[in-house]
Amino acid sequence: MGGEEKADIPPQLREGAVGPGMALNGAMGEGGEIVATVICGDSFFNENMDAAGGDVVAMIKKYHPDVVIAGPAFNAGRYGVACGAVAKAVSEKLQVPVVSGMYPENPGVDLYRRYAFIVETGNTAAGMRKAIPSMAKLALKLGQGSPVGSPLEEGYIPRGLRVNFFAAERGAKRAVDMLVKKIKGENFETEYPMPVFDRVAPGPPVKDLAKATIALVTSGGIVPKGNPDRIEASSASKYGKYSLAGVRDLTAEAYETAHGGYDPVYANEDADRVLPVDVLRELEDQSVIGKLHEYWYATVGNGTSVANSKKYAAAIAQDLQAAGVDAVILTST
Known part of the structure; x- marks a missing residue:
C-alpha cells in the first residue's frame, strides 16, 4: 500500500494474495493457496501490540489455515517484531505453524525465533526473489504436515529449542570426552551451542561535570540541511561529523533528519528533539557542564548492521578520546 506514510494504518483484511503473497502463491504451485492477506502498518502494530495482535489473530482464525506466512521482513526492525508477535500469537492461540523471513540481525529473530520458522534473508527487499522459494517450500511442508529438516537443510534460522533424543553414549561420558579434548587443546563441538553476549562494562562516573566536555552522538540521523554526506535512510554505510561552532539551536531552516525508519515531521520541525543542542x-x-564538544556525530540506525555500527562506534570513540571529551550523550529515535 505504501511506505513510511502508511505505517500507521490499523489491521485490514484482503481476500486472496496481495503483494509478496502473489509471488508466494506462484512458488507454491498446486500444493498450496493463499486464501487471505492481513495488512497492518508496522508503527501501528508496535504501538498497539495487544489490540492489533488480537485483531490480526481474529482475522486469521476464521479461515482455519494450515500455515501462516508472516513477512518477509528482511532487516526492517519494526516489521520483524510485528511478524514475530503475530507468530507467537498464532502458534499459541491457534496452534498453527508460522513461516517468516528475516535478516539474522533483525530484532524480531532473537525475540520470536522459537515461535516461527524464520528463513534467513538478505538485508533488504532486494533479496525477495531468493527468499520466496525457501519460504514457500517450508510453508508447504508445514501446511501438509511433512517432516521439516534441520536449519542447515531447510535454510531457516536455528530456533533455540531443546528436544530430547537418544544418544549412543550416556551424557557423563560425552561430557568427560569434551572436557578432555578442551584440556588437550583439541577442537570439539558442544551439543548445544551457547549464546555469545557482547557485554560492555559501564564507564566510571564523571568526577566534575562542571568542568567536563560533553559530546553528542546520534543514530537518529540529524544532519545539516541537504544531508551533505548522503547518509542513507536505511542500512547506513557511513556516519557524519558536523560542527557545532556558534550553534545554539537546530532550526528547521538549517537541519533535518536523514532517517527513514520513523516519521520525520517532528524531527524536521525541531531537530533538538532528537539531538538536544539547545538544552x-x-x-x-549555567556552568552545569563545562562545555559542549565542538562537533556532533550522526548516522542512521534504521537497518544498519551490527558490524557497521561497531565500526562507526570505534572510529567515533577514538576521535572523541583524542579531543579530550569526558562524556557522551548518545541519542536515537
Whole structure:
C-alpha cells in the first residue's frame, strides 16, 4: 500500500494474495493457496501490540489455515517484531505453524525465533526473489504436515529449542570426552551451542561535570540541511561529523533528519528533539557542564548492521578520546 506514510494504518483484511503473497502463491504451485492477506502498518502494530495482535489473530482464525506466512521482513526492525508477535500469537492461540523471513540481525529473530520458522534473508527487499522459494517450500511442508529438516537443510534460522533424543553414549561420558579434548587443546563441538553476549562494562562516573566536555552522538540521523554526506535512510554505510561552532539551536531552516525508519515531521520541525543542542547550551551557560564538544556525530540506525555500527562506534570513540571529551550523550529515535 505504501511506505513510511502508511505505517500507521490499523489491521485490514484482503481476500486472496496481495503483494509478496502473489509471488508466494506462484512458488507454491498446486500444493498450496493463499486464501487471505492481513495488512497492518508496522508503527501501528508496535504501538498497539495487544489490540492489533488480537485483531490480526481474529482475522486469521476464521479461515482455519494450515500455515501462516508472516513477512518477509528482511532487516526492517519494526516489521520483524510485528511478524514475530503475530507468530507467537498464532502458534499459541491457534496452534498453527508460522513461516517468516528475516535478516539474522533483525530484532524480531532473537525475540520470536522459537515461535516461527524464520528463513534467513538478505538485508533488504532486494533479496525477495531468493527468499520466496525457501519460504514457500517450508510453508508447504508445514501446511501438509511433512517432516521439516534441520536449519542447515531447510535454510531457516536455528530456533533455540531443546528436544530430547537418544544418544549412543550416556551424557557423563560425552561430557568427560569434551572436557578432555578442551584440556588437550583439541577442537570439539558442544551439543548445544551457547549464546555469545557482547557485554560492555559501564564507564566510571564523571568526577566534575562542571568542568567536563560533553559530546553528542546520534543514530537518529540529524544532519545539516541537504544531508551533505548522503547518509542513507536505511542500512547506513557511513556516519557524519558536523560542527557545532556558534550553534545554539537546530532550526528547521538549517537541519533535518536523514532517517527513514520513523516519521520525520517532528524531527524536521525541531531537530533538538532528537539531538538536544539547545538544552546543552543552556546547561553550558549555567556552568552545569563545562562545555559542549565542538562537533556532533550522526548516522542512521534504521537497518544498519551490527558490524557497521561497531565500526562507526570505534572510529567515533577514538576521535572523541583524542579531543579530550569526558562524556557522551548518545541519542536515537
